[in-house]
Amino acid sequence: AQTVTQSQPEMSVQEAETVTLSCTYDTSESNYYLFWYKQPPSRQMILVIRQEAYKQQNATENRFSVNFQKAAKSFSLKISDSQLGDTAMYFCAFMRNFGNEKLTFGTGTRLTIIP
């Protein structure tokens, strides 16, 4: 079974600064996907970024980028130039790339951007 660990229950950072959220996972699979989802106070889950395990290049989406270390099973999210709208719960998730697979979520990190 796969597990996803987010060791930072809460974080806060000043607006415009950079923040990194940590995520580690455990799996025996070699072919999988990793995701970061954002859940703002409105409670809707929003996909922030996705990484395919077979790709060595780190995924980026505007101000969001990841540091994917496959050997270390680490998948951190970096938010640059943080904005007030980034305040949310952030969940790291794992999914095997095999058939109709489900997401396994971490416990989440509550990020607060301070004006």
Place this chain on the structure above:
Amino acid sequence: GAVVSQHPSRVICKSGTSVKIECRSLDFQATTMFWYRQFPKQSLMLMATSNEGSKATYEQGVEKDKFLINHASLTLSTLTVTSAHPEDSSFYICSAREGRTGSQPQHFGDGTRLSIL
């Protein structure tokens, strides 16, 4: 982008009643839909995976007779909480995926807050 509509967004009802929650993919065909439950300040817990035209696959510990899931079309799945009790109060979220491969991400609905009095 892909839109998933979940209805109702909030429901309050008396203990013993049954409650139906709908999940619709508005602009794509959802071969697979997922139902999650989320307790306050906790992560999402997968309840079941629903494939169009077949029976749902429930996660261990989830009562299938309590939480009835129907995925009758490629755009609609429903979750019915039967004979609801206060312990069923929670936030329920659906997601939908086009196709069955990992290359397609899940798109989430806005969730339903269920309160059983």
